[in-house]
Amino acid sequence: MPADFSGVPESSELSERLDLSVPADAEAIARVVDAISETLERLEVPEQKRFEVALAVQEALANAVVHGCGNDPSKQVRCRLQSNPEGRILISVTDPGLGFSPERLPDPKRQENVYADHGRGVYLIRQLMDEVQIERPGNEIRMWKY
Amino acid sequence: MGPAVDNLRQTMDEALSNGDTRMVMNLSEVPMVDSSGIGLLVRYLAVIKQKGGNLKLAQPSKFAVQTLRLVGVLNLFEIFDNDDAAVESFV
Numbered sequence: 001m002p003a004d005f006s007g008v009p010e011s012s013e014l015s016e017r018l019d020l021s022v023p024a025d026a027e028a029i030a031r032v033v034d035a036i037s038e039t040l041e042r043l044e045v046p047e048q049k050r051f052e053v054a055l056a057v058q059e060a061l062a063n064a065v066v067h068g069c070g071n072d073p074s075k076q077v078r079c080r081l082q083s084n085p086e087g088r089i090l091i092s093v094t095d096p097g098l099g100f101s102p103e104r105l106p107d108p109k110r111q112e113n114v115y116a117d118h119g120r121g122v123y124l125i126r127q128l129m130d131e132v133q134i135e136r137p138g139n140e141i142r143m144w145k146y
Numbered sequence: 147m148g149p150a151v152d153n154l155r156q157t158m159d160e161a162l163s164n165g166d167t168r169m170v171m172n173l174s175e176v177p178m179v180d181s182s183g184i185g186l187l188v189r190y191l192a193v194i195k196q197k198g199g200n201l202k203l204a205q206p207s208k209f210a211v212q213t214l215r216l217v218g219v220l221n222l223f224e225i226f227d228n229d230d231a232a233v234e235s236f237v
Contacts, residue, residue, distance in 0.1 A: 026148025109218035115192045117185035127216045
């Protein structure tokens with residue numbers, strides 16, 4: 001079933017809270033996740049929601065570094081956090097890669113995938129966030145938390 | 147991902163090479179488990195079970211449990227409130 005984005009606020013209502021471009025490596029990911037968590041705390045977002053957003057961001061950044069940048073730290077990943085007056089949060093993660101087709105990802109909850117050592121990142125993001133858009137060609141993910 | 151997962155992988159490989167197949171992993175200092183950590187946990191659980199052992203989890207945070215449940219692997223693990231109870235369960 002296609003996602004319903006009728007409730008997604010217009011971009012014009014959003015305020016920019018964070019806009020970071022970092023090298024594609026694990027240390028930089030950790031710094032961005034920390035910065036996102038601190039920003040959410042300043043915005044008085046409850047702890048449970050902060051954890052959920054932080055994990056979703058970590059997953060999106062890890063995908064960007066590994067798949068979008070091929071673990072090449074000379075490449076950059078961009079992460080933005082915006083919010084609106086109603087407290088809705090939009091996070092976008094962009095990489096310079098060729099993108100991917102989300103519909104081709106395996107279902108990690110299928111019996112044959114339960115013991116797989118990878119393939120849960122995007123599924124987890126969809127479970128943790130309220131709306132997720134993967135922009136064509138698939139190198140930008142936009143994630144909403146309400 | 148990164149050093150945390152690399153360190154865990156090294157520790158688990160060392161334990162396995164020592165012949166250990168009954169393991170308790172204490173997660174009390176782990177506020178968050180990401181998909182690479184989950185992948186590692188289920189991979190080692192499978193290896194250890196093939197050797198007739200088990201990998202049990204102690205003191206996972208509420209959010210770690212929620213995350214394991216979200217991706218459908220929580221029921222693969224035995225979970226305990228403390229290390230002693232997990233260790234005793236092997237006897």
